Every structure is written in structure tokens, then in C-alpha cells.
Amino acid sequence: MLNVLLDKNAIFRTLIFVLLSSFNLSLLIGKAEAQVKLATVFADSMVIQREQPINIWGTASENEQIAVVFKDETYYGQADKNGNWLIRLPSQSVATEQSLKVVGQNTLEIKNIAFGDVFLAGGQSNMGFKLKEVFSKFPNETNLSDYPDVRHFKVKRHYNFSGPQQDIEGGHWQTARAGTVGNFSAVAWFFAKDLYQKYKVPIGIISSSVGSTPADSWMSIESLKDFPDAQALAYKLGNDDYVKQLKNEYQQERQAWRKQNPNKKKIPFILMHRTSLDFKPTGFYNAMIAPLKSMKFAGVIWYQGESNARSPKNYAKQFTELISLWRDLFSQPKLPFMFVQIANFQMPDESPAESKWAELRAEQTYVANTVENTAMALAIDTGERHNIHPLDKKTVGERLALAARNLIYGEKQLNYTSPLVDQAVVNNGLVTISFKHVNKGLLVKGGKLFGFAIAAEDKEFIWANAKLESNQVTVWHDSIKAPKYVRYAWATNPENANLYNDQGLPATPFSIALKY
The missing domain is CATH 2.60.40 (Immunoglobulin-like)
Incomplete structure (x- = not known):
């Protein structure tokens, strides 16, 4: 990618040349060329990570010249033969109410940009659980003053088995207001709110989570090399004919169950989960994580594990590989990774007993003790007997924030680890x-x-x-x-x-x- 800073006179001459050339070329060949587009995550009210080089990227015509105009400076790049382009801008300190323009054959503008700290919130349903679903426990969250510098982007649910994708399927940024904050991830909201109140730095959350997902849904096919069954299935899923066959088999399984259970309206969760393509290896990584590879983050918050609790053996190894994969993807080898140990659930035992959930927690503890720049927030006292989605997301979010205060914000004397x-x-x-x-x-x-x-x-x-x-x-x-x-x-x-x-x-x- 070409990335050149021009002086102001050259900027003006070059921009005019590019715009006129594009216009005249369209007239000559009698057809419209592809317009420049930004990756979906670039939109009004976004938060961009401060103090790190900034990548702006998208698509355009093959070899098209692209310019990004920011703070009276212009940065140039060129689309490759596939129409993909990326332009790097210098790092920025904390700021709000910023804007930038992208100029190609057309002009795009993003407004109300904030430079602050961006966190990727991943995992399964307890991370995706919305704040409005806990209003009954935390009614004061419905009467918030505006938090215009706390912002949330929910990545649209989508899976793909053909390989890492260039862009996510959809999503949009929302600033925290009484009418919007209910759609935020509850854990992420309490995490972000705690940090914002302490540091007054804009906080952006990119929430990319899907309920009931096992860890390998969020891993690449290469990263599954030590998990041969999952990797073999992932390779098969890359074949459209195999996927079509699998869908047909799953449909027949569900129809057979309905015939055997004519009076039951709802297919059991275990059967639904097993016969859904959504939860197979690599699908969500390819579609919902890999397209963000050029983003920079302050850290990751992660709440997942319940779907692996049926077979907890080797979870630590798999989770360690996932952390390494994401750090490599974002080119941040020490990216802080703060995760939740799964909550207490179901009726307590009258006598001591074996427990798959306890084994899974031990695997999570091993990761916290062996992988650098990680932190584990316990939730064994926030759960509910009859609800796998406990409402107390505030305690969980604030315990994650406690870790961030040490790992990211420099409060090195602050203990963030449970006894x-x-x-x-x-x-x-x-x-x-x-x-x-x-x-x-x-x-x-x-x-x-x-x-x-x-x-x-x-x-x-x-x-x-x-x-x-x-x-x-x-x-x-x-x-x-x-x-x-x-x-x-x-x-x-x-x-x-x-x-x-x-x-x-x-x-x-x-x-x-x-x-x-």
C-alpha cells in the first residue's frame, strides 16, 4: 500500500487531478466505475484507538487512487488489483468531535469521531446479553445522563466457512443515551462506564459475540492444528457440496424428531445446537473477527466457556491458542486479554461431587496463570440457580475494569486478581x-x-x-x-x-x- 504525505499545494492539485480524471474517464468509457467504500466499522460516532497508528481501509476500483483528508493533511494510497486499499495515519491523542474525508471517484465523510480506547468484546450469550435485559435489577441505568463518549458497535451475526472475510456483514455505532444504551452489551457497558468515570477517556466497544458458541467458532482453520477433529470438520465445511449435504441431514434429523414428538412445539436445545451450522469451527472467526484485522485495540474482554463445559478437557490449550491467534491477527503481541470465569449455575450439591463446570473453571484459571497480559474476573458469586444468563452483569463488568486499570491504565499497585x-x-x-x-x-x-x-x-x-x-x-x-x-x-x-x-x-x- 502507498502512503505519502503531501504538502498543501500538492494536495490541492492532486485531488483536482484525480477527481477530474475519474470524471472524464467515466464519460469516455460510458460506464460507472466502482465507488470508493469504507469498511463497515468506519461510520459516524466511531471511536478509534488513541496512541497507535491508525489504519483506514475499504474497497474501490482496481488500482484507484485514494486520499484520506484529516486535520488539513492528506494521506494517499492506491487500491490493489482486487480493489482493496489501506491508508495509515499517524497516531492521535485523546480527542472528540473529529471528522475525516475519503476521496476517490466519490467523497465520503465520517463525523463525530472520538479518539480514545477501543475494546473488542467477544464470547457467547453472557457477553451479548443486552443492558435492557438487566434493567429490572439495575433500574437507575434507565435514567442515565448522556455518555456521548461511551460508544458501542454491535457486529452483525454472520458465519462463513470459506475463509477470512474482508468485511463484516453489518453493524453501526451508537452513543450511550437513555434511548440507546439498552442495546449495549451489559457486561461491556458496566466495564466501559467504570473506566470512563475514572479516566474521562472516550471508550469504544466493538461487540462481536454469539450465544452458545464454543471457542473453536472463533478460531481460524490453521489455529486448530492441535485439534484435528475440529480442523477436519472446518476443512469439510469449506466445500459447498458438503455444507448442502449437511443441511439436508440436519433437516431430516429435525423432521424425524418432530414426527416422534408431535405434541411438543419446541425442539430441544441440544438438538438445535448440534444441527445448526452456526456453531461449527471457524465460521464466526472468518466473518466477525478476521475482517477487523487492521483495527487497533486497547484490549479484549471475553465471556465464554459454558458451551465448552460439556467437554472441558484441553479448553486451556484451545483458549491459549485463541488468544495467540487474535494477538497475531491484530499485530498486537501483548494485547491485554481480560476474561470472565464462568458463573455459578443450577442447584447446589448437597454433598461434594464432580463437576464439568468446575473443571472448565480450572482450565480458565490455568490460562490466567500461564498466559502473559491476561486477567480473569470471577463470577462464581454472581450467578443464579435457574438462569444461565444471570442479571448481575455490573459486578462482572467492574471486575473486568479492575483488571484494565492495572494492565492498561497503569495502576500497577492495584491488585486485580482474586485470591x-x-x-x-x-x-x-x-x-x-x-x-x-x-x-x-x-x-x-x-x-x-x-x-x-x-x-x-x-x-x-x-x-x-x-x-x-x-x-x-x-x-x-x-x-x-x-x-x-x-x-x-x-x-x-x-x-x-x-x-x-x-x-x-x-x-x-x-x-x-x-x-x-
């Missing part, structure tokens, strides 16, 4: 557990400490006694003289787990084998 088991020592049947990230101290919400289970060599877990003293927890049970394993908050719904630090961050679930 995490550090070491465990066994002495006369008592297990003494120390924690990291206690901040100013640990506390118990309520009079008695709950959530701990203990087992001997047989791994038959029972609820344990536990007490907190001097930021250490002592765990024991009179019937187990030689404990071998200890767990905390290890359940699909560990709602009784009540160990926190003084910041109100819940202790991280764990399952450890004890060493003597």
Missing part, C-alpha cells in the same frame, strides 16, 4: 493453606467459612471444617486423619463459598493434591 491458592502444608491431619493476591487481607462473608471439601487417598470427598486466621485457612475433618486432597468452590454452583479478599474479590476455586 489464589499458593501452598498447602499438612500437620497432624490439619491442612494449612496460604493464598496469593490477598491484597490487605482475607475475610469471610458470614459467620462461618464454607466451600471446602477434603478427601483421603480414596478421593471420597466430604465437606470440611475450615477457619480463617492470619490470612491462612485451616481445613480438616475428624474422620480423615491423613488428608490427601482439598477442594474449594469445586461445584457447578458453589454459591456457599464465602472466602474473599478485602476488595470483595472471591477466592478462586481449586482442587489440589497434598504433599507430605
